[in-house]
Amino acid sequence: MNPDGKTLPMSDSVQKRSLARVRFAPSPTGYLHVGGARTALFNWLFARRQGGTMILRVEDTDAERNKPELVQGILDGLRWLGVNWDEGPFYQSQRTELYRAAAKKCLANGAAFLCYCPAEKYAGGDHTEPAQDEEPKAGGPRRVTRCSCRDGKPSTPGVKPAVRFKVPLGGTTKFLDAVFGEREFSNEEIEDFVLLRSGKNDEEFGQSMYQLGVVVDDIDMRITHVIRGADHLSNTPKQVLLYRALHSEPPVFAHVPLILGADKSRLSKRHGATDVNMYRTDGFLPEAFRNFLALLGWSPGGDEEFLRTKELIDKFSLEGVSRTNAVFDRPKLEWFNTQYLQRLPIEELLPEVEKELKRSGLWKPEWAAGAAPGPEGRDHAWFSRTVDLLRPRIRLLPDFSSWSRAFFSDEFPRDAAAKEKFWKDPKVPELLAKLADTLEKLNEWNHDACDHASRAIAEAGGVKAGLLINATRVAIVGQAVAPPLFDTMVVLGQQRVVRRLRDAVAGFGKA
RNA sequence: GGCGCUAUGGUGCAACGGUUAGCACGUAGCCCUUUCAAGGCUAAAAUACGGGUUCGAUUCCCGUUAGCGCUACCA
Numbered sequence: 300m301n302p303d304g305k306t307l308p309m310s311d312s313v314q315k316r317s318l319a320r321v322r323f324a325p326s327p328t329g330y331l332h333v334g335g336a337r338t339a340l341f342n343w344l345f346a347r348r349q350g351g352t353m354i355l356r357v358e359d360t361d362a363e364r365n366k367p368e369l370v371q372g373i374l375d376g377l378r379w380l381g382v383n384w385d386e387g388p389f390y391q392s393q394r395t396e397l398y399r400a401a402a403k404k405c406l407a408n409g410a411a412f413l414c415y416c417p418a419e420k421y422a423g424g425d426h427t428e429p430a431q432d433e434e435p436k437a438g439g440p441r442r443v444t445r446c447s448c449r450d451g452k453p454s455t456p457g458v459k460p461a462v463r464f465k466v467p468l469g470g471t472t473k474f475l476d477a478v479f480g481e482r483e484f485s486n487e488e489i490e491d492f493v494l495l496r497s498g499k500n501d502e503e504f505g506q507s508m509y510q511l512g513v514v515v516d517d518i519d520m521r522i523t524h525v526i527r528g529a530d531h532l533s534n535t536p537k538q539v540l541l542y543r544a545l546h547s548e549p550p551v552f553a554h555v556p557l558i559l560g561a562d563k564s565r566l567s568k569r570h571g572a573t574d575v576n577m578y579r580t581d582g583f584l585p586e587a588f589r590n591f592l593a594l595l596g597w598s599p600g601g602d603e604e605f606l607r608t609k610e611l612i613d614k615f616s617l618e619g620v621s622r623t624n625a626v627f628d629r630p631k632l633e634w635f636n637t638q639y640l641q642r643l644p645i646e647e648l649l650p651e652v653e654k655e656l657k658r659s660g661l662w663k664p665e666w667a668a669g670a671a672p673g674p675e676g677r678d679h680a681w682f683s684r685t686v687d688l689l690r691p692r693i694r695l696l697p698d699f700s701s702w703s704r705a706f707f708s709d710e711f712p713r714d715a716a717a718k719e720k721f722w723k724d725p726k727v728p729e730l731l732a733k734l735a736d737t738l739e740k741l742n743e744w745n746h747d748a749c750d751h752a753s754r755a756i757a758e759a760g761g762v763k764a765g766l767l768i769n770a771t772r773v774a775i776v777g778q779a780v781a782p783p784l785f786d787t788m789v790v791l792g793q794q795r796v797v798r799r800l801r802d803a804v805a806g807f808g809k810a
Numbered sequence: 811g812g813c814g815c816u817a818u819g820g821u822g823c824a825a826c827g828g829u830u831a832g833c834a835c836g837u838a839g840c841c842c843u844u845u846c847a848a849g850g851c852u853a854a855a856a857u858a859c860g861g862g863u864u865c866g867a868u869u870c871c872c873g874u875u876a877g878c879g880c881u882a883c884c885a
Contacts, residue, residue: 485813598824624816641848773845
C-alpha cells in the first residue's frame with residue numbers, strides 16, 4: 300500500500316520490487332560519519348520499501364589514504380544502526396582487473412586516451428595556464444582541462460601514462476535525479492578526468508580512480524538507483540559520460556542533501572561527535588538514532604515524527620527527500636532518545652539496559668529472564684519493574700549505571716548538595732529514625748503502606764509530608780532527583796530501605 | 811575564479827497558487843506539589859532581499875545576497 304492508499308497491480312508491483320538494487324559505498328579513509336550513515340540508511344529504507352536488494356561495497360582504490368582496519372568499525376556502525384545488506388561487502392581493491400578492462404575498452408573505442416603528463420602538473424587543480432585573474436586567491440585560479448595528450452601525444456620514454464577520459468568538446472550531458480529533477484551540464488565545464496592511475500614499477504596501469512570504479516561496479520552490480528550525498532551531484536555528468544562510453548544505461552540518481560554542523564559549515568569533529576560509533580558508546584538507542592537520522596533531509600509529509608523502523612520503511616520515498624542541507628541538532632537527537640526510552644515496549648528496552656549494566660559491572664545474573672530469583676526475591680520481574688520506574692527520567696543508557704546506581708547496587712554516592720537542600724530541618728534525623736522503625740514493622744510492603752506510614756510519621760512530628768518525603772529520598776538513593784518515593788521504596792525492598800535510612804541517620808549524626 | 815545546488819522561527823520538518831503559515835526540538839513563563847532530568851498548559855520566534863507572472867504568491871520566473879558543493883593520478 301502506498302501512502303496515498305493506492306495499491307499497484309500485484310504483478311506490476313512485485314516485478315518492480317524485485318528489480319530495485321541499491322548500494323552503500325563507503326571509503327575506509329575514516330570512521331562511519333553520520334552523513335554516510337544517513338546515506339546508508341536512505342539506501343536501506345529504499346531497498347526495504349521496494350523489496351529490493353541492498354549491496355555494500357568498500358571503495359578502497361586509494362592505497363595511500365586507505366586504512367583497512369577502519370572497515371570493521373564501519374561495518375559495526377552499520378550493524379548497530381540496523382542497516383544490513385544482502386550482498387557484499389565487495390572490495391574495489393580486489394576488482395582492479397575489471398576496471399583496467401573497462402579503461403582499455405574506452406581506449407579502444409576512442410573514449411579515452413593515454414596521458415603522459417606528470418602527475419604533479421595537475422596537482423592542485425591548475426590544469427592549464429593561469430587565468431587572467433591577476434591576484435590568485437586561496438587555491439589560485441583554476442580552469443577546466445582539455446589535456447594536450449588527448450589527440451595522441453607521442454609516448455614519452457620512461458613515463459608511464461595514466462588513462463584519461465576524452466570528454467566531448469561540445470554539447471551537454473543530462474541525467475535524471477529523483478531529488479533534484481532533470482539536470483543538464485555543459486561538457487565544456489567537465490575536464491578530461493583520470494580513469495586509471497599510471498602504473499607503478501612494472502605495472503602497465505595503476506589503480507582505478509573513483510569515477511571509473513563507481514561506474515564499472517554500478518553497471519556490474521546492476522544498480523538501479525544511486526542514492527548518495529549531494530556532494531556528488533557535480534561529478535555525475537562525468538559518470539553519465541562513462542556509462543555511454545561503456546554502452547550502458549545510467550541508473551536513476553538520487554542525491555541527498557548534506558548534513559551540516561550548528562554553524563552551517565560542513566559537519567566536522569569540532570561540531571561534536573561525527574563518528575556513529577560514538578553515539579553507540581554514548582548510550583543512544585539505535586532505533587532512536589535511526590529515527591532522528593531519517594528525518595534529516597527527509598519527511599513523510601505530515602507532522603508525525605516519531606516513526607518506528609517499520610513505519611519508516613512503509614513511508615520512505617525519494618519524493619520526500621529534501622534538497623536543502625540539514626543541521627545536525629544533538630539536543631533533538633537526545634529528545635528522540637528519551638522518547639524511545641519511555642515509549643518502547645519494556646521487553647525491547649530490557650536487553651539494552653542489561654548490556655549497559657554488564658558494561659558497568661552492576662549486572663546480576665538473577666535478573667536475567669528465566670533465571671532463579673536472587674536474594675530478597677529480586678528476579679527478572681523485579682528488574683523489569685525497576686527499569687520501567689526509572690526510564691522516564693533517563694536520557695542515555697549509561698544513566699542506568701550512574702544516575703540510577705542506587706537501584707542496582709548498595710554502593711552509591713550520596714550527594715552533599717541534595718542533603719544540604721532537603722535535610723535543612725533539624726528534626727530530619729529523628730524523623731527518619733522513627734520512619735525506619737515504623738517501616739521495619741510493616742507486614743505488607745507496597746506503595747500505599749509506605750505512603751500511609753510516612754505521612755503518619757510526618758504528621759506526628761509536626762512537619763509537612765513533603766519535607767519527610769524529600770529527606771527520605773535523599774537518604775535512600777543519595778540524590779535529590781529520583782522516581783516517586785513510594786514506588787522507589789517498593790522496588791528497593793523493605794530491608795534495604797530500613798538499612799539505608801539508618802545508615803543515613805548515622806552518617807548525618809557524624810557529619 | 812569557474813560551474814552547480816539551496817534559501818519557511820535558533821534547529822528539524824509541514825503547507826506542493828488561496829491557511830489566522832502548522833508540528834516538533836530548544837528557549838521563557840505558569841501549573842502539578844513528592845523531588846525533576848517526569849508530566850500538563852501558555853508565550854516569544856520564520857516565508858533572505860528586489861523585481862516580475864497571476865484576481866491571488868511561502869509556492870512559478872529573473873536578479874541580488876548568503877550558505878554549501880564540485881573544480882585531485884581523493885572518494
